[in-house]
Amino acid sequence: MPEETLALYSRWWQLETYLRSLIYVELRASHGVDWINHIGQSAMTRQQKDEARSYMATADWEDPLSYLDVGRLFPLLEANWSLVERSLMNKEALMARASELLAIRHRLGHLRRPHPDDLSRLEQTLRDLEKGAFTAFAAYNREYYPGREIADxxxxxxxxxxxxxxxxxxxxxxxxxxxxxxxxxxxxxxxxxxxxxxxxxxxxxxxxxxxxxxxxxxxxxxxxxxxxxxxxxxxxxxxxxxxxxxxxxxxxxxxxxxxxxxxxxxxxxxxxxxxxxxxxxxxxxxxxxxxxxxxxxxxxxxxxxxxxxxxxxxxxxxxxxx
Incomplete structure (x- = not known):
């Protein structure tokens, strides 16, 4: 495999994995067990179809978000922007890049050779997400201890x-x-x-x-x-x-x-x-x-x-x- 292709795939994996894991945590924190009703029916339908192939089950097959088409991932983020804005980047900038990022994803998915700037585009997006990602992860581990007297x-x-x-x-x-x-x-x-x-x-x-x-x-x-x-x-x-x-x-x-x-x-x-x-x-x-x-x-x-x-x-x- 060409080294550039491997690097491009790795960078996309970082980007998409972060976006999926972020929206998962924020939807769970916001809606609890009802979170799956906020990701759209298409993911649920794909998941149900995959149940017919249980002999090929992977670790993700019980996670409906893993069945969400990448083309619907950015609209899902946009629809829940109030939950994710502090953990991403400027909304207009990210959504403006979405079509270019998806074009890169499609090239990877269909094994087309990349554009010379694809890798640099991905790496710039990841650099722009650094501050928000740190905010998301650090908040997850910033613990507060409730007092004994709280009526909870x-x-x-x-x-x-x-x-x-x-x-x-x-x-x-x-x-x-x-x-x-x-x-x-x-x-x-x-x-x-x-x-x-x-x-x-x-x-x-x-x-x-x-x-x-x-x-x-x-x-x-x-x-x-x-x-x-x-x-x-x-x-x-x-x-x-x-x-x-x-x-x-x-x-x-x-x-x-x-x-x-x-x-x-x-x-x-x-x-x-x-x-x-x-x-x-x-x-x-x-x-x-x-x-x-x-x-x-x-x-x-x-x-x-x-x-x-x-x-x-x-x-x-x-x-x-x-």
Whole structure:
């Protein structure tokens, strides 16, 4: 394969992957479980047709957004501009480039030889997206910790430990597994922060984060993901399962039903403890080189990715390296 073609494909992969992952997170944060009703019927129809070929299923086949035609991606971003504007670039500039960017995509898709300027056009667009991408990722990892006194059902369940699973597992996990639980929330760039003492639950653009600090323990992402506890509510409500060295986190939209979210955190807690095993000192190699970072994992599983690595302290940084 010509080197220029490979470079062009790689740059397009960076661009389209970022745009799809961004609109996914913002729609989930804004609409919760109802997010799929905001991406258009064509993606759902394609997904349903693909179910007939389940023997060829890939890691993305349960993600309706992955079936959205790229030609509809830019209109989807434009229709939800209030959600994504802080994480992209000037609207008029991006939409003006859309036809040129799609022409490049079509050349790649049909194996036509590129224009000499295609690569530079893509790289310039990625450079223009750098600031917005950092805003999107850093906000995802900028955690706030709710006070015990807040009148919020999820806070009552997991900070004041009123949920049955919290009573059963929080102290047990720390004493028997050396696993420490923390509840926090994050605020998407388009959202308004809750006022002091106000509830977090019900807030569009807010995400709950249930984090398990694995002191002396580790989990295999594929094993944890398959745990049947996640099938109750957690998997449906989940935005991401984030795995980093020493921590496992689950993010849920605060706009979803607070009782279901509280229950989902409990289900994730059980799944983590059942999947935990003594740390063997191989996580660095396994996370980078093994199937744990395979294309066969569900896209909601984020392992040492920009969605759980980039924060306010990781500066200077280039997201795309363009």
């Amino acid at each position: 059902p999820v806070v009552a369940a997991w900070v004041r430990e009123e949920h049955p699973t919290a009573k059963r597992l929080i102290k047990h996990a720390q004493l028997q597994y050396d696993v420490v639980f923390r509840l926090s929330y994050t605020i998407r760039p388009f959202a308004t922060a809750p006022s002091d003492g106000a509830a977090i639950s019900g807030g569009a653009g807010l995400l709950w984060r249930a984090t398990f600090h694995m002191r002396g323990q580790e989990v295999r992402p594929s094993t944890l993901w398959r745990d049947s506890y996640l099938d109750l509510s957690a998997r449906q409500l989940l935005v991401h399962m984030l795995i980093d060295h020493g921590t496992v986190s689950f993010t849920f939209p605060a706009v979803d039903d607070s009782k279901r979210v509280a229950d989902a955190i409990g289900e994730a807690f059980d799944a983590v403890l059942l999947s935990a095993r003594p740390y063997r000192g191989l996580s660095e190699r396994e996370l980078v080189e093994s199937p744990m970072r395979s294309i066969h994992l569900d896209p909601r599983i984020q392992i040492n990715s920009v969605w759980n690595v980039v924060d306010d302290t990781t500066v200077p940084i280039t997201i795309f390296g363009a």
